Amino acid sequence: MFNARLGVTVAFLLSLACAAACRDNVPVSTATPGSSSQNTSVANDPPSRLSAGQILEVTHTANAGEIEQAKLAQTKSSDARVNKLATMMIADHTTADNAGAELARTEGLTLLDSTTSSGIKTDGGQILADLTAKSGAAFDKAYVDAQVKEHTAVLGIVDNQLIPDAKDAQVRALMQTIRSKVAEHLVHAQKVQSELSQ
Numbered sequence: 001m002f003n004a005r006l007g008v009t010v011a012f013l014l015s016l017a018c019a020a021a022c023r024d025n026v027p028v029s030t031a032t033p034g035s036s037s038q039n040t041s042v043a044n045d046p047p048s049r050l051s052a053g054q055i056l057e058v059t060h061t062a063n064a065g066e067i068e069q070a071k072l073a074q075t076k077s078s079d080a081r082v083n084k085l086a087t088m089m090i091a092d093h094t095t096a097d098n099a100g101a102e103l104a105r106t107e108g109l110t111l112l113d114s115t116t117s118s119g120i121k122t123d124g125g126q127i128l129a130d131l132t133a134k135s136g137a138a139f140d141k142a143y144v145d146a147q148v149k150e151h152t153a154v155l156g157i158v159d160n161q162l163i164p165d166a167k168d169a170q171v172r173a174l175m176q177t178i179r180s181k182v183a184e185h186l187v188h189a190q191k192v193q194s195e196l197s198q
Helices: 002-024 052-076 081-109 115-132 136-165 168-198
Strands: none
Touching: 002 168, 052 081, 052 115, 052 136, 052 168, 081 136, 115 136, 136 168
16 A cells, blocks of 8 residues: 555656656656666757747857858868868858848847757857867868768758748748758768868
């Protein structure tokens, strides 16, 4: 009888903890004494929908990171192919960033952080730090590899999150324009990556 009551009490407390975690987006341990720890987190669920302001912040963060890395490439690389890639990145990402800023202004949108934009910013900062420490052919390879990796990741974010979440027609149209440029950059970066490996 005592064990049955204890079981019901434990189940009730776990359900309260899970409900609080879902509300607060906090991981909850479902481990019991003597068992291996197993965490269940809301972070494993599909990401929540982004607002128009959050979508524009994601693209702004990605654009800013790409521009910063490309400017570094222009100062550190003597390879014409890498410099051409960097020049294209600066031009296209500046254009995209300006378009996003103008859209935010005309639509009265405030750019807002999200876990997606924060993740892009963290990853971009780490890549920039890694690139800063390199030089010569090692820098060229690392920069181009980073462009392939980042553009692959951003393309996935645009396809799976930004376009589906864009309910505003103007924001959606911008995301579709950005998608075509990201895909174009990926193809170009992959071409340079292949050439550098020969």
